[in-house]
Amino acid sequence: MIIASRKNQTVVKSRGLINEKKLREKENLIALEGEKLCAEALRAGLNTEYALFSEEAEKKFPEMKKALSELCPTYIVTEEVYSYISGQKSPQGIFLAAKLLDKSKNLDRIIEKEKIILLDGIQDPGNLGTIIRTAEAFGIGGVILSGECADPYSPKALRASMGSALRLKPFCTYDTLSGALTRLKKEGFALYAAMLDDTAKKLGEFSFPKKTALVIGNEGHGVSASAAEQCEKLYIPIQTAESLNAAIAAGIICYELGKTGDYAYSDPIKYSKQQ
Numbered sequence: 001m002i003i004a005s006r007k008n009q010t011v012v013k014s015r016g017l018i019n020e021k022k023l024r025e026k027e028n029l030i031a032l033e034g035e036k037l038c039a040e041a042l043r044a045g046l047n048t049e050y051a052l053f054s055e056e057a058e059k060k061f062p063e064m065k066k067a068l069s070e071l072c073p074t075y076i077v078t079e080e081v082y083s084y085i086s087g088q089k090s091p092q093g094i095f096l097a098a099k100l101l102d103k104s105k106n107l108d109r110i111i112e113k114e115k116i117i118l119l120d121g122i123q124d125p126g127n128l129g130t131i132i133r134t135a136e137a138f139g140i141g142g143v144i145l146s147g148e149c150a151d152p153y154s155p156k157a158l159r160a161s162m163g164s165a166l167r168l169k170p171f172c173t174y175d176t177l178s179g180a181l182t183r184l185k186k187e188g189f190a191l192y193a194a195m196l197d198d199t200a201k202k203l204g205e206f207s208f209p210k211k212t213a214l215v216i217g218n219e220g221h222g223v224s225a226s227a228a229e230q231c232e233k234l235y236i237p238i239q240t241a242e243s244l245n246a247a248i249a250a251g252i253i254c255y256e257l258g259k260t261g262d263y264a265y266s267d268p269i270k271y272s273k274q275q
Contacts, residue, residue, distance in 0.1 A: 118227070191231040
């Protein structure tokens, strides 16, 4: 049966998961759109709740339709209904609701890595997703978010991360970063914060220690005082612009930080059963 009503309960829920963080938290679900992100969800081993395909997408992506149908209830909706659900201008017509991986207690796993970044109040979900993607690309072992950060599982952040938010499993959130930084220091990490300061070191003129944790601050206010006081400062030398976008700055620093790290896998996407 093809769902043709906007009032259908699954349609209403799916639209809500895309647009409402509170509903995602209440249901412990994330909303994924498009063939790429759905494939990454399968590779990451997320437990799938249900899937939706538009009539056109069912024909265009038969392999994905088959893979998801083996894992969860899968429904077909009209093109009009899918457009109503989707937050995208030109959607592919694939929607997946999946259980959120619990990464809140991953600090012990992150500490096993040698290169870590901490995000201090990054507000723009596009910036957040881009930073997470860049961190994975340059072999950063873990990402820690402060509680003031945007939702890393919002549709915009997930699209910007291109699946990295699902793949980068050493990943956790703290209300503030002070506790995480204290723990990292005890574990032998050198702590740095990216910020303009008279005492800041110039990026490129020193080498990062083997075990390094770096704080990237909020787009407008920078690194919080409580985090800054625990860290050495560094800055990126620029010519005439006043400042850099947070995601661009993070990318430059992650490149330097990750030079000696192990790079993330790059095996082709394969659909697999849930583990």
